[in-house]
Amino acid sequence: MFVKRYQDAKPYEAANHREVKGLRLQGFEKGGPTNQWVGMSHFLPGGGAGPDSTPFEKVYIVIEGEMTVIVNGQETVLKKFDSCTIPANEVREIVNRTNHVCVMMVVIPYPPGYQHE
Structure with missing residues (x-):
């Protein structure tokens, strides 16, 4: 088992994101x-990402x-x-x-070609 404490999570910058602070929880x-890998993002009011794809x-x-997700012009509020x-x-x-911070977790595969230690 691998335990990582929240206090030890390191910040990371995500491309094409705005008004957000990300923490890498695992990976x-x-x-x-x-x-x-697993990240936790704190989006300020008006913050967001994209449009883009991976x-x-x-x-x-x-x-x-709450977070509004827009795909093909269709909006869904999570x-x-x-x-x-x-x-x-x-x-x-x-x-x-919204006028509140949105805290969102993201689970993403490692990038192509990444070699885990």
Whole structure:
């Protein structure tokens, strides 16, 4: 078992994100998961990401607040404990349209070619 305490989570910058602070909870470390990593993002009001896509799927889980997910012009509001899967290469945009911080977890496979320690 590999335990990582929240106090030891390191911040990371995600491309094409705005008004957000991300913490890597698991992944990219010796003894951690071998096929994916887990992040927690704190999106300020008005914060978000995209529109863009990645060559791998990802899972979003809202822990606090609300997040609007936009795919093909269709908007879906995720609320506390709602989740969604974004397939590989699907263009999406996410926007926190509330006046509260949205805390969201993301589970993403390692990038192609990444060699786990």
